[in-house]
Structures are given as structure tokens and as C-alpha cells.
Amino acid sequence: MDIQLEKLNLIKWLTDIDEPSVIARFIALKNEQQQDWWDEIGEDERAEIDEGLAQADRGEVFSHEEVMAKYEKWRSK
Structure with missing residues (x-):
């Protein structure tokens, strides 16, 4: 296209x-x-996103492989 x-x-x-x-x-x-999605979400959701970003900044993250291994039992269905 x-x-x-x-x-x-x-x-x-x-x-x-x-x-x-x-x-x-x-x-x-x-x-x-033209509306920003950030303005459309609630305070709780914003707080969760902010916490996730703070965790990432602190290095508290998991690789894609780790997550896939952890949830393998649900992926195979």
C-alpha cells in the first residue's frame, strides 16, 4: 500500500x-x-506505570526468555 x-x-x-x-x-x-492516552487513564493506572518504570530504572526486570519459561504452561494451550 x-x-x-x-x-x-x-x-x-x-x-x-x-x-x-x-x-x-x-x-x-x-x-x-489529539487526546493523550495518559490523560484518559486513572490515577491508579498512572501510579502502576510509574512504579514499573521505577523498577526498570533499578534493573528489576526479567528477560523475555525468563517470562516465557515462567508462563510456558499457559502458552501451550
């Missing part, structure tokens, strides 16, 4: 739309994309 060509095709298609409700839906989609 040529993304630039697809964008140009969308622009051309959009310029031909005369229905206000369709335009309003595109505006809503544009506004959704």
Missing part, C-alpha cells in the same frame, strides 16, 4: 463530501487522535 497515494485519495474524496454529519464525524475523529 502506498500510504501517500492513499492519503491523496482520501483528501480528494473528502473534498467532494457535502454532508455535514460526515464532516462532523471526521472532525470528531481528528479530535480523538
Whole structure:
């Protein structure tokens, strides 16, 4: 897929739309994309993420192989 060509095709298609409700839906989609997911999550979730980052900074991490070995019994189902 040529993304630039697809964008140009969308622009051309959009310029031909005369229905206000369709335009309003595109505006809503544009506004959704501008929102930061961090602002959408709760304080508890932010605290968990911050703790995970702090653990990583302290080197308290597991390799991919360690995690896969630990949960192998569930992977095989």
C-alpha cells in the first residue's frame, strides 16, 4: 500500500463530501487522535506505570526468555 497515494485519495474524496454529519464525524475523529492516552487513564493506572518504570530504572526486570519459561504452561494451550 502506498500510504501517500492513499492519503491523496482520501483528501480528494473528502473534498467532494457535502454532508455535514460526515464532516462532523471526521472532525470528531481528528479530535480523538489529539487526546493523550495518559490523560484518559486513572490515577491508579498512572501510579502502576510509574512504579514499573521505577523498577526498570533499578534493573528489576526479567528477560523475555525468563517470562516465557515462567508462563510456558499457559502458552501451550
